[in-house]
Amino acid sequence: MNDLEFFYAKKINIAEFQNDLISWFEREQRDLPWRKNKDPYRVWVSEIMLQQTRVDTVIPFYNRFMEWFPTLEEFADAEEERILKAWEGLGYYSRVRNLQTAAREVRAAYNGEVPDTPEEIAKLKGVGPYTAGAILSIAYGKPEPAVDGNVMRVLSRILLIKEDIAKPKTRKVFEAAVRELIDHDNPSFFNQALMELGALICKPSNPACLLCPVQQHCQAFEEGVQTELPIKIKVKKSRTIPLVSAIITNEKGEYLIHKRPSEGLLANLWEFPNFEIHTSLLPKREFFQAEFKALLGVIPVIQQHITKIDHVFSHLVWNVDTFAGMIDTEIDGRKLAENHYKWVNTVELEELAFPVSHQKMLKAYLEQR
DNA sequence: AAGACGGGGCC
DNA sequence: GGCCCAGTCTT
DSSP states (O other): OOHHHHHHTTOOOHHHHHHHHHHHHHHHOOOOGGGSOOOHHHHHHHHHHTTTSOHHHHHHHHHHHHHHOOSHHHHHHSOHHHHHHHHTTTOOTHHHHHHHHHHHHHHHHSTTOOOOSHHHHHTSTTOOHHHHHHHHHHHHOOOOOOOOHHHHHHHHHHTTOOSOTTSTTHHHHHHHHHHHHOOTTOHHHHHHHHHHHHHHTSOSSSOOGGGOTTGGGOHHHHHTOGGGOSOOOOOOOOEEEEEEEEEEEOTTOOEEEEEOOSSSTTTTOEEOOEEEOOOSSSOHHHHHHHHHHHHHSSOOEEEEEEEEEEEEOSSEEEEEEEEEEEOOSOOOHHHHHHTTEEEEOHHHHHHSOOOHHHHHHHHHHHHTO
């Protein structure tokens, strides 16, 4: 049985389903800042921010982002430090760097107009199948599927689809379903309604089926198995990385900070000096001093232990011991620069983007001084 | 196909 | 403590 036959075996009244879903959305949709108009740039930014991130988290970031960068042009021209600061605390920081790369591409190749074809828009950095469909449908009214986690959950229940949604190829099954179901007169509301339903009614646990506008179309509800769907197999292991860190100041009250590499975890963000602990031969503060001396040529004075932080990422855990320290001798400026360290005052400190873990360390430090 | 890539809210 | 979130990129 191929996907299409699989789908038609579900016998659903498509016109009624569309009407029940969209009329519910028209009544109940939330008032969200990116729904003010259909400006493709605004829709695009919202979709990038919303990747793996809840609506309530995104709202304040989105509003500030639009104040800082009201147009694609202004965003394309912005300094990288500034766009990272706009994203500070949101996570998945490559999103905003890819977004700027893509915005510059739009300016160079498309005269500043976000393209409106699947082929062109999918080429943009950071725009995958979901985001392409979301922009095309919401900003341009094109009947393209926008399959995210919500849509897979909602449709797995309505159509009783039992494939593992953790598998990459499964998304295609749902895209085929959406292509059959989507309302060609209002693809924007259809796609948004599916996601809104997933967020407000058809939730991962305790779905509010009694309030559901498409309950009578839902095969999982009919069979009483809605809480067993979707099927998701994936297991993820996460490893723990022990780190030792110190917030180090000099006589001028400046802080020593380090810029992370341009690739990998927290790329291009700033942080306080820290080292991964790969030996238990030395106590942590002596280990820090040894690593610091090897890198920058001087030994910092370590004053006191500040805090121990467990910071959980999606794929690993940082276990960070943080000390307070100071430097009373000059560090070779060349060594600082080539290792991406620099001294900053408190004003500069606030203008640079730090991971939340390091914000927590600074907060604990300031509360103990 | 599987892993890297953040952070927070909810149960 | 685990799951999930308006996913994408790299390998």
